[in-house]
Structures are given as C-alpha cells and as structure tokens.
Amino acid sequence: MTGGKPFYITTPIYYVNDSPHLGHAYTSVACDALARFMRLDGFNVLFLTGTDEHGQKVAKSARDAGLAPLEFCDRVSQNFRAMTKLMDISNDQFIRTTEERHVKASQGIWQAIAGNKSPKGRDNIYLGKYAGWYAVRDEAFYGEDELIKDANGTRHAPSGAEVEWVEEPSYFFRLSDWQDGLLAYYDAHPDFIAPKSRRNEVVSFVKGGLNDLSVSRTSFDWGVPVPGNPKHVMYVWLDALTNYLTAVGYPDTKAAAYKTFWPADIHVVGKDIVRFHCVYWPAFLMAAGLEVPKRVFAHGWWTVEGHKMSKSLGNFVAPQQLVEQYGVDAVRYFMLRELPFGSDGDFSRRAVVGRINGDLANDFGNLAQRVLSMIQSYCGGKLPGPGALKAADETLLASARALLMKTRTEMAEPAFHRALETIWHVVGDANRYVDEQAPWTLRKTDTARLGTVLYTLAETIRHLAILAQPFVPQAAAKLLDQLSIPPGNRDFAVLATALIPGTVLPKPAGIFPRYVEAAAAP
Numbered sequence: 001m002t003g004g005k006p007f008y009i010t011t012p013i014y015y016v017n018d019s020p021h022l023g024h025a026y027t028s029v030a031c032d033a034l035a036r037f038m039r040l041d042g043f044n045v046l047f048l049t050g051t052d053e054h055g056q057k058v059a060k061s062a063r064d065a066g067l068a069p070l071e072f073c074d075r076v077s078q079n080f081r082a083m084t085k086l087m088d089i090s091n092d093q094f095i096r097t098t099e100e101r102h103v104k105a106s107q108g109i110w111q112a113i114a115g116n117k118s119p120k121g122r123d124n125i126y127l128g129k130y131a132g133w134y135a136v137r138d139e140a141f142y143g144e145d146e147l148i149k150d151a152n153g154t155r156h157a158p159s160g161a162e163v164e165w166v167e168e169p170s171y172f173f174r175l176s177d178w179q180d181g182l183l184a185y186y187d188a189h190p191d192f193i194a195p196k197s198r199r200n201e202v203v204s205f206v207k208g209g210l211n212d213l214s215v216s217r218t219s220f221d222w223g224v225p226v227p228g229n230p231k232h233v234m235y236v237w238l239d240a241l242t243n244y245l246t247a248v249g250y251p252d253t254k255a256a257a258y259k260t261f262w263p264a265d266i267h268v269v270g271k272d273i274v275r276f277h278c279v280y281w282p283a284f285l286m287a288a289g290l291e292v293p294k295r296v297f298a299h300g301w302w303t304v305e306g307h308k309m310s311k312s313l314g315n316f317v318a319p320q321q322l323v324e325q326y327g328v329d330a331v332r333y334f335m336l337r338e339l340p341f342g343s344d345g346d347f348s349r350r351a352v353v354g355r356i357n358g359d360l361a362n363d364f365g366n367l368a369q370r371v372l373s374m375i376q377s378y379c380g381g382k383l384p385g386p387g388a389l390k391a392a393d394e395t396l397l398a399s400a401r402a403l404l405m406k407t408r409t410e411m412a413e414p415a416f417h418r419a420l421e422t423i424w425h426v427v428g429d430a431n432r433y434v435d436e437q438a439p440w441t442l443r444k445t446d447t448a449r450l451g452t453v454l455y456t457l458a459e460t461i462r463h464l465a466i467l468a469q470p471f472v473p474q475a476a477a478k479l480l481d482q483l484s485i486p487p488g489n490r491d492f493a494v495l496a497t498a499l500i501p502g503t504v505l506p507k508p509a510g511i512f513p514r515y516v517e518a519a520a521a522p
C-alpha cells in the first residue's frame, strides 16, 4: 500500500454464465480510467473486480455445460480474468465468490444482520415461505404488479427475462422496516446515487413502500450455506454484494484494509442493477451496523449497430475481437469518449473508425508525430530551449497547464467524455499553433524562435500525454518514452515541472495508427 488518501473503487462482479462482452469491458474500462487517474493524482487506490459464481443461473449453466459447478466457474472466471488483461485493466484484486474468504464474509454479514434488531425492534431476519415470481436471468424476485404480459399472456420481468413461480421455505430480510432509514440516508447524502435520474427512480421506488426480501433459497444448493441452517443457501445477491467487503478483509473489521478502504468511494454499476446497489445493499449494511458506500454510479447500456446485443441476434461483441481489430487503446478511447457516462449509446464500427482516424490518428497522433519529427530533423533530436515567450506561446502553455484542474473536476463526476473533450481541445489548440507558427519556415528565418515554438509544443505534448495515461495507457506510455520521461516519473505531480532543454529524444514512431479497412478478398 502506498501513501495518499484512500480511494476504493469497484466494478460489479461478472456472472460466470456469460462470456465476456462489450458491456463487461465497458464497466471495467470506465473503472480503470478512474482508478488510474486517481493513482496518478496521488491517491492510494484499491480497485476491485471479479466474478459472481453462485446461484441458480450459474448452477443451470454448469449443468447445461455438463460440468460440476465449481469446475464450470473455474473455467469461465478465467475468461473474465483474461478480459481484464486484454483491456489493460489495472485492478488490484480479482475476487471470486467461491473463495473461502468470501464464504466467511457472507456468513459474517448474515450473522451481523441477524444479530441486530430492525429500527422497529423486530428481528432483521425471520423464517417464512416464499411464494412468488423469480427471474433466474436477473436472479431477482418480482411482485405480480411489476411483471409485463406479452401478446400470449406470458409474464416477463421488466428486463424481458422469463419468470417462474417459486414456492419454498425461505428466510426473509425485514426490508420494509428500513424504508425510513433508506430515505433519510438518500436525503442526507444527495450524491449517493448518480446520475440524478437514477436517484429519482430509486427514491420514488422506496417511497412506494418496500416488501420484505427473500434472502435464502432451498430448491438448489449452489450457494453460501446459511449459518445455522445449511438446508438454505443465501440469496445470490446478498452473497454477491458482500464481495465488496470481502476484498477489504471483512468480517475482520479491524483489518488494515478494512480500516483504510471501507466505506467504498464508488461502486460503478450498469443501470440494470441499481436497485440491488442502492436499495438492498445499503439496507443490508445498515442492518449489519456497517457503513454505507459513498457513491453508486450507474452507467448506461450499449446497443450494437442499433440493436440490443444478444447471441441469438448474432451481434454479440467480444472484447477480444475488438482489440484484435482496433487495438486496446482505441477501443478504450471510443467507449469513454463516444457517450456521456450514464447515458445509453450505440456501438457501431463506423463510429469506432471515425474516432480512430479522426481524434486519435489525425489529431493527437499527427500532432505528436510532426512535432517530434521536427525536433529530430531540425534540432538533431535534442530538445531546444525556449527563448522569450510570445503571447501565443503563453496561451498554449496556459491551456495545457489548466488541464489538470479541469479534468480533476470532470473525473470527480465522473464525466469521462468531458475529460477527454477537454484534453482534445488542447490537442486542437496545439495543432492550430503549429500551423500558425509554421516551424518549417522559422527553420529558415529565425532559429531562436524555432526553438521556442518547438519547446512550447513539446511541453504541451508532455501535459497531454501525462493526462491521457488513464484513458489510453499504452499510447501515452509510448509518447512519454519519446519525450524521454522516465517511467517512474509520470504522475500528475510532475506536471508542475517542465521539460529540460538539451534532453536527447529518441526517433519518433507513430502512436495512433490510422485504421485502414482490410481489402475484401478477391
């Protein structure tokens, strides 16, 4: 663990019934950009991701695959671990809910909840019988009034998932007694749920009244046994949400990691799992006497070429295929730049190629390439020193120096698209400055001025490259190598320093290649 203020960020843990797809990669990349940004900004970051391995859905997928559940989980969890590597995700931990430490944490939170009384002085957990609808795909219980009937009269969950009627003995969590506590929490913490539209949805859902929640299942056994009654396994969402505590050492609340990182600073989730994170999770934590996370941010969903992504439609997008085709930085950049974080968006190949050839190759790539090439050919590869600065130089440098403050504000939301827009605004300024200053002419007319212009540009590119690291880590690293900035010296603190004239720069190489559609086979 390093020094600095702690910052604990999590992705949802991914169900192992699926193969990794675009949606999973998106949540991971968004969290990664924020985690990297905070690390570079001096925070002591804990970044968690992992896999959600219990429950009826996974048990069924394992059965369908002809494998024992754990064998199935071992196999698919590996695919998600590979996805994190592929997308250049800098997670500090990868948790699996089948790990012993997690079983211990889940049973620990159950016991803590059961050991406390509800605000109305009643048992938080009681034994009863569940009779109602359940959607295995969502791993969620639904009331009759929430279901939607299709043309044939078949009921579906609001997500479109099939539902089945379930009747079985079950423990219940007295969620109804936590309604006032939750509303008071939302009131006292206006930033707990973001964006605002999600917050409004949650508040009105809770105001509408809460039913007690079934928190154990008895019709299958793939889950964490309920303490004291192993005929029951814990409801998979109670087990899954607890992963955020497991990673910091819970139930040992004296563990250094727990004391440092709990409550989490931000859980980033998709909009489909807001209710679990913003209603059930804080209620479980309050009932257990634990602190509630500071923020839940719900991002939107991607469609693919205008359609919902699904295997049956044949438009399932695997991150592997994207990275092979476009490169990891380009995919990361596209996802974070293309749509406001929190909104839905469409993933189209045309849009990806547009961003690659426009923002990356033409704008940033070209700026770096022409400036570094001029330093090579006009100055023998040695960074020139600046002379007296003119207004145009001061303006460009001032806009580069203002980037840290601006992007900090945008990343606090987080608004990745705006942070990138802000950075690329300076890329645009720098490109215009090159055209206006025309160093190729200065080379013949005024070599002192040439030195100032190229130095101003190199210094601007240094700022851009340092700030681009969270988003396009590999390209930014290459660019910083080309500016001879040592790898250990690339955090935001170095923005306050400046390039040293006379530094020898290596031969430049392109950082953002253009995407050229492969010629169709004859």
Ligand code: ME8
Pocket (backbone or CB within 6 Å): 011, 012, 013, 014, 015, 018, 022, 023, 024, 026, 027, 052, 240, 241, 242, 243, 268, 269, 270, 271, 272, 273, 300, 301, 302, 303, 309
């Ligand atoms: O929900 N666009 O896991 P999961 C954007 N195990 N995001 C998408 C998406 C899309 N098309 N499809 C899925 C679970 N996602 C639980 C979480 S946390 C304690 C337990 C996002 O594998 C989705 O919104 O079904 C969710 O945030 C994430 O992928 C994982 O989904």
